[in-house]
Amino acid sequence: MTSWILRRLGQAVFVMLAMSVIVFIGVFQIGNPADIMLSQDADQMERARVIAQFGLDQPLWKQYLLFLQAALSGDLGNSFIYNSPALGVILDKLPATLELTLTAMLLAVLIGVPAGLYAGLFPDRLLSRTMMAGSILGFSLPSFWVGLMLIMLMSVQFGLLPSNGRGETAELFGIQWSFLTLDGIKHMLLPALNLAFFKCAIVMRLTRAGVREVVPMDYIKFARAKGLAPSRIVGVHVLRNILIPVVTVLGIEFGSALAFAVVTESIFSWPGMGKLLIDSINVLDRPIIVAYLLLIVVVFTFINLAVDLAYGLLDPRVRVGTAS
Amino acid sequence: MKTMISSSPAPAKSAVSETPRDLPALRIWREYRRSKLALIGLVIILGLVAVALLAPWLSPQNPYDLAQLDFRDGRMHPGSAASSGNLTYLLGTDDQGRDMFSGIMYGLRTSLGIGFASALIAGVIGTLLGMAAAYFGGRTDSIVMRIVDLHLSFPAILVALMILAALGKGIGNVMLAIIIVEWAYYARTVRGSALVERRKEYIEAAEGLGLSSMRILMRHMLPNCLPPLIVVFTLQVARAISLEATLSFLGLGVPITEPSLGLLISNGFQYLFSGEYWITFYPGIALMLTIVSINLVGDQLRDALNPRLQR
Numbered sequence: 001m002t003s004w005i006l007r008r009l010g011q012a013v014f015v016m017l018a019m020s021v022i023v024f025i026g027v028f029q030i031g032n033p034a035d036i037m038l039s040q041d042a043d044q045m046e047r048a049r050v051i052a053q054f055g056l057d058q059p060l061w062k063q064y065l066l067f068l069q070a071a072l073s074g075d076l077g078n079s080f081i082y083n084s085p086a087l088g089v090i091l092d093k094l095p096a097t098l099e100l101t102l103t104a105m106l107l108a109v110l111i112g113v114p115a116g117l118y119a120g121l122f123p124d125r126l127l128s129r130t131m132m133a134g135s136i137l138g139f140s141l142p143s144f145w146v147g148l149m150l151i152m153l154m155s156v157q158f159g160l161l162p163s164n165g166r167g168e169t170a171e172l173f174g175i176q177w178s179f180l181t182l183d184g185i186k187h188m189l190l191p192a193l194n195l196a197f198f199k200c201a202i203v204m205r206l207t208r209a210g211v212r213e214v215v216p217m218d219y220i221k222f223a224r225a226k227g228l229a230p231s232r233i234v235g236v237h238v239l240r241n242i243l244i245p246v247v248t249v250l251g252i253e254f255g256s257a258l259a260f261a262v263v264t265e266s267i268f269s270w271p272g273m274g275k276l277l278i279d280s281i282n283v284l285d286r287p288i289i290v291a292y293l294l295l296i297v298v299v300f301t302f303i304n305l306a307v308d309l310a311y312g313l314l315d316p317r318v319r320v321g322t323a324s
Numbered sequence: 325m326k327t328m329i330s331s332s333p334a335p336a337k338s339a340v341s342e343t344p345r346d347l348p349a350l351r352i353w354r355e356y357r358r359s360k361l362a363l364i365g366l367v368i369i370l371g372l373v374a375v376a377l378l379a380p381w382l383s384p385q386n387p388y389d390l391a392q393l394d395f396r397d398g399r400m401h402p403g404s405a406a407s408s409g410n411l412t413y414l415l416g417t418d419d420q421g422r423d424m425f426s427g428i429m430y431g432l433r434t435s436l437g438i439g440f441a442s443a444l445i446a447g448v449i450g451t452l453l454g455m456a457a458a459y460f461g462g463r464t465d466s467i468v469m470r471i472v473d474l475h476l477s478f479p480a481i482l483v484a485l486m487i488l489a490a491l492g493k494g495i496g497n498v499m500l501a502i503i504i505v506e507w508a509y510y511a512r513t514v515r516g517s518a519l520v521e522r523r524k525e526y527i528e529a530a531e532g533l534g535l536s537s538m539r540i541l542m543r544h545m546l547p548n549c550l551p552p553l554i555v556v557f558t559l560q561v562a563r564a565i566s567l568e569a570t571l572s573f574l575g576l577g578v579p580i581t582e583p584s585l586g587l588l589i590s591n592g593f594q595y596l597f598s599g600e601y602w603i604t605f606y607p608g609i610a611l612m613l614t615i616v617s618i619n620l621v622g623d624q625l626r627d628a629l630n631p632r633l634q635r
Contacts, residue, residue: 136619
């Protein structure tokens with residue numbers, strides 16, 4: 001077990017290094033790196049200073065090591081727009097993205113699991129079939145399109161919910177959160193629904209498949225024969241056995257929700273990391289872009305690692321498979 | 325195709341009415357038309373492709389010829405008449421007086437063109453790598469599949485954003501991003517079916533004849549890996565169109581001179597709040613129809629091409 005975890009950790013470190021090489025080459029080597037690190041109005045002295053600081057006159061591998069060294073100490077350059085360390089600017093936006101993503105995951109579970117249970121228990125009912133057909137739309141339609149329709153219906157047509165910004169925030173642990181105020185929750189509902197739409201479809205289909213698999217099993221028949229109430233059978237015996245794959249997928253989907261927050265945040269003007277990235281790409285604030293990409297790679301690698309480790313703990317076959 | 329013909333015993337009833345060795349294409353078509361929804365999807369997508377191809381001849385105006393635009397006609401309701409009098413704006417106009425109906429036709433051209441071309445190029449690259457991985461095995465296999473696994477563990481949108489952040493916008497870069505995002509899906513699919521084919525006797529026979537690896541891969545293995553490949557290709561075209569639309573909506577995709585559906589939607593987005601819904605809504609409907617109908621076709625093809633499901 002320990003050697004398996006160590007090997008998996010080694011792989012994660014390798015992936016992060018590989019991705020840092022790709023980002024390094026992609027953003028710093030294609031095009032003139034001095035232009036990337038400097039704002040347009042930098043003078044000759046500033047230019048010489050940056051070339052010396054980043055060792056742009058050094059061989060490529062040495063440049064990469066310098067870049068890595070700076071990155072590891074959290075120095076990813078200063079934002080041209082905000083005029084402060086890029087990593088700090090991004091981390092300031094992290095709470096907004098985090099609460100949006102977590103709310104979306106919560107909605108996905110709250111909608112997806114009951115819907116999947118219903119569709120699995122009563123597969124022939126009209127509602128089940130409609131939901132299954134609808135989930136195909138959830139998979140195939142681009143998420144910005146769904147967001148657009150939400151805004152059109154809920155905000156413009158019926159004027160039910162706001163579609164712009166975070167609304168009122170309240171402070172907790174020195175950070176501003178939207179979920180603590182009613183206005184903030186109202187503002188969060190539409191973007192969170194948008195982000196949750198795709199996850200809902202996955203969770204629902206997964207739950208349905210699980211229910212269909214578990215219900216014919218002997219222990220469910222036995223539970224029925226014992227005379228347990230249907231609610232107890234479904235709530236305890238069925239649900240517990242289908243939750244493992246659902247939880248695993250939620251772990252993976254949390255990462256992708258962070259990535260898709262880029263789209264949702266842009267549509268709903270939600271001031272999180274994703275919107276910051278798009279704004280930074282549009283104004284060529286490259287230190288922010290680099291910092292975001294490296295940060296998200298690290299986050300992703302950790303999520304993948306955590307999911308793998310959790311899977312290994314839950315399912316011994318995974319460990320045996322890699323050991324042999 | 326060979327396996328499909330030999331592995332499915334002809335049902336007794338149809339053996340009388342049908343020629344015993346009919347074409348795989350006919351067989352697949354018979355299987356395909358079982359689903360009404362998929363037929364509707366096929367009709368819609370063929371119609372959209374025709375519109376995209378014939379846009380310059382079908383559209384009421386050339387929306388990118390500034391001489392044909394009338395700035396007085398900006399943001400007009402669907403169905404209003406042009407101030408020049410010889411044109412009705414069926415789906416309204418955008419802020420520059422551009423006929424949305426024509427704009428959507430041209431947008432379809434860009435969207436379908438980019439989607440189809442990038443899915444095809446990604447398909448060629450992924451297929452070659454996937455087949456090579458399965459056929460040569462060993463180190464080739466593990467290197468290719470490691471990259472594929474790594475690739476698929478990052479969401480498509482993120483990989484595409486990385487590429488466009490590094491290279492900047494433009495049609496070429498968007499296509500490159502889509503190709504880099506999509507090749508791995510093909511590689512994985514093809515490797516799976518190629519591994520099955522590799523163990524079959526006809527490959528052994530071809531090797532015994534001393535044919536070159538290239539010839540075995542291209543002439544013997546590839547045709548037998550085609551059915552799953554076609555399904556993946558269809559679905560990847562829809563994904564490519566969707567990804568391109570997303571990137572263009574974010575302002576990182578196609579240039580303003582050659583707008584796709586995604587860029588049209590993005591351009592109209594700000595007018596949504598003042599009630600001028602048509603500038604963004606109708607391109608959105610066109611995009612939805614495109615993506616949903618391609619998915620319907622792909623899903624049904626998956627069943628039609630699967631020899632195990634044949635009745």
